Amino acid sequence: MVNPKLLTISGSLRKGSYNRMLLREAVEAFGPAEVSEADLHLPLYDGDLEEAEGVPEKVQHLARQISEADAVVIAAPEYNKGITGVLKNALDWVSRVPGAAFRNKPVVVISASAGRTGGETAQFMTLSCLTQLQARLLPGTAVLIAGAGDAFDEAGRLKDATSRKFLAARMEALRAEVV
Numbered sequence: 001m002v003n004p005k006l007l008t009i010s011g012s013l014r015k016g017s018y019n020r021m022l023l024r025e026a027v028e029a030f031g032p033a034e035v036s037e038a039d040l041h042l043p044l045y046d047g048d049l050e051e052a053e054g055v056p057e058k059v060q061h062l063a064r065q066i067s068e069a070d071a072v073v074i075a076a077p078e079y080n081k082g083i084t085g086v087l088k089n090a091l092d093w094v095s096r097v098p099g100a101a102f103r104n105k106p107v108v109v110i111s112a113s114a115g116r117t118g119g120e121t122a123q124f125m126t127l128s129c130l131t132q133l134q135a136r137l138l139p140g141t142a143v144l145i146a147g148a149g150d151a152f153d154e155a156g157r158l159k160d161a162t163s164r165k166f167l168a169a170r171m172e173a174l175r176a177e178v179v
Contacts, residue, residue, distance in 0.1 A: 004178040006033040007069035011087030011122070012077045013040060018112035018148035019075035021156040025164070026073050026110060029171035036069070038062055038090070045092045059093040066094065066101035070178040071108075072135075073171070078113045078122035083129070091129045102133035106177040108170050110143040112151065118144030138174055143167050 008023045027035050042058055043049065049056075066072060077084055094101055109126050111119025123144065127137055143166050145151045151159060158164050 003032050003034050004070035004175070005068060006030055006035050007038060007065050007072045008035065009038040009040070009072060009074045009087075009090070010077075011040070011075060011084040011126070013086055017077065018114070018145065018152065019077045019110075021152050022110055022112045022143075022145060022158070022167075023073065023075045024156060025158050025167055026075075026108075026171055029164075029168040030071075030073070030175055031171075036065060038065055040086050040090045042090055042093055045089055045096075050096060055093070055096055060097060062090065063094050063097035063099065063101040066105060067099060069105065071106045071174050072102075073174065074107060074109045074126060074130075076109050076111045076119060076122045076126040078111065078115060078117070078119035081121050083122045083125040087126065088129065091126075091133065095133055100134060102130060102135040104134065104136050106138060106174055107135040108138050108140075108143075108174045110145075110167065110170065112145035112148040114147065114149050116146050118146035118148075120144055136177075138170070138177065140170050140173055141166050143170055
C-alpha cells in the first residue's frame with residue numbers, strides 16, 4: 001500500500017488548537033498518505049434522539065471514515081483533568097453505529113495541553129474508551145506535549161527535538177502497521 005488512508009481526529013473543535021497543530025506534525029511524520037480529518041461537530045448523544053430519528057448522518061459519516069481508514073491518529077486534549085466532551089461524545093455516538101468501526105483499527109493517541117502533564121489523564125481516558133471499542137492501540141512511548149503554549153513556534157511546529165522524535169517514532173510504528 002503506497003499511500004494508506006490516515007484519519008485524524010482532534011478532540012478540540014478550535015481551529016488553532018494545540019492538538020490540531022500536533023496532528024499536523026503527526027501527519028507529516030507519518031509520511032505520504034491520503035489524509036482526512038474527522039468533523040466532531042455532532043449533536044450531543046441522546047438515546048431518545050437515536051430512538052426517534054436513528055443515528056444522525058454526520059455520525060454515520062464519521063463511522064464510515066473510521067472504517068475506511070487504514071489507521072487513525074487521535075489528538076486528545078485535556079480539559080479539567082479529563083477527556084473533552086467533544087471527543088467523548090463522538091466515541092459514544094460511533095459506538096452506536098452497527099459494524100464496530102474501531103474494531104482492530106490501528107490507533108495512536110497523542111496529546112498537547114497547556115498544563116504540566118501534557119494531557120496524560122485525557123490520554124488515559126481516551127485509551128480506556130478505545131479499548132471498549134476494540135481498537136488496536138499501538139504500544140509505545142506516550143506523546144504528551146506539556147506547556148503547549150510554549151511548545152510550538154509561530155508556524156505551529158514543535159520546537160523540542162525530543163518531542164518530535166517521540167512523535168516520529170509513534171507515527172513510524174503506525175505506518176508500519178498498514179504499509
